[in-house]
Amino acid sequence: MADEALQIHGGYGYTQEYEAERYYRDERINRIFEGTNEINRLLVPVTLLRRAQAPLQEAVARARDALGGGVPPAGGDRAALAGMKTAFLASIGAAADRLGARLKDEQEVLLPLADVAIQILGAESALLRAEKARASGSAKSGLMEAAAKVAVCRAAECAAAAARKAIWMASDGKESAALAEAVSRITQVDGSGLRLARGQLAAATIENERYPL
Ligand SMILES: Cc1cc2nc3c(=O)[nH]c(=O)nc-3n(C[C@H](O)[C@H](O)[C@H](O)COP(=O)(O)OP(=O)(O)OC[C@H]3O[C@@H](n4cnc5c(N)ncnc54)[C@H](O)[C@@H]3O)c2cc1C
Numbered sequence: 001m002a003d004e005a006l007q008i009h010g011g012y013g014y015t016q017e018y019e020a021e022r023y024y025r026d027e028r029i030n031r032i033f034e035g036t037n038e039i040n041r042l043l044v045p046v047t048l049l050r051r052a053q054a055p056l057q058e059a060v061a062r063a064r065d066a067l068g069g070g071v072p073p074a075g076g077d078r079a080a081l082a083g084m085k086t087a088f089l090a091s092i093g094a095a096a097d098r099l100g101a102r103l104k105d106e107q108e109v110l111l112p113l114a115d116v117a118i119q120i121l122g123a124e125s126a127l128l129r130a131e132k133a134r135a136s137g138s139a140k141s142g143l144m145e146a147a148a149k150v151a152v153c154r155a156a157e158c159a160a161a162a163a164r165k166a167i168w169m170a171s172d173g174k175e176s177a178a179l180a181e182a183v184s185r186i187t188q189v190d191g192s193g194l195r196l197a198r199g200q201l202a203a204a205t206i207e208n209e210r211y212p213l
Helices: 002-008 019-031 037-051 053-068 077-105 107-135 141-170 174-186 194-208
Strands: none
Touching: 002 019, 037 053, 037 077, 037 107, 053 077, 053 174, 077 107, 077 141, 077 174, 107 141, 141 174, 141 194
């Protein structure tokens, strides 16, 4: 957001005369304090592997069954979220199989795995927020659904790229090519309605002269 604010201001955004520059610089601290971005991301998969080994193994086995049973065609946002979760489980499972106990020290694998998990959290949060707004009959329900659509489409792309990276960083054997391809297919998202959703959000932002949600 701070990056986009600076960009919208063009050259002025880069100068100290406008506030965009300060927002940009201040926002950057979020990746450093309270634990750097790298350290916190390492903790995501490592904590999961340490504290939830049995349920994780069961979930990985279910994800493998889902992948083995053929990949469904791209569906709605919920289907894309389910695909992202399957991609995470399949990639962490493959990494654990190939690297064993070494996985907890393989940052090149752990960091992209964390990135997949982070995208899942963001997409699911947006979807749940939209569902809650719809259930409560909120006037902002339509906008929240538009925001969820945008969030899920972006998250699915980022999660797919990160999952493929984790797979390739864990092993560059032939089996990785097959899994990376399956991940691409399972994370396909139905982009119909994306243009409309982005337009809705842009129109509401212009009308309110501020972030509308
Ligand atoms: C404005 C500001 C406010 C702050 N407020 C507080 C506060 O209120 N209370 C408090 O206790 N602290 C505070 N801090 C300190 C802050 O928590 C630390 O700066 C932060 O945890 C990073 O530690 P470091 O600066 O020693 O960086 P380092 O630990 O030296 O890290 C430098 C770089 O190396 C990377 N790195 C380090 N170790 C690894 C590793 N094992 N694997 C991969 N990458 C690694 C880091 O991700 C980072 O990119 C503040 C800092 C700032 C700048």
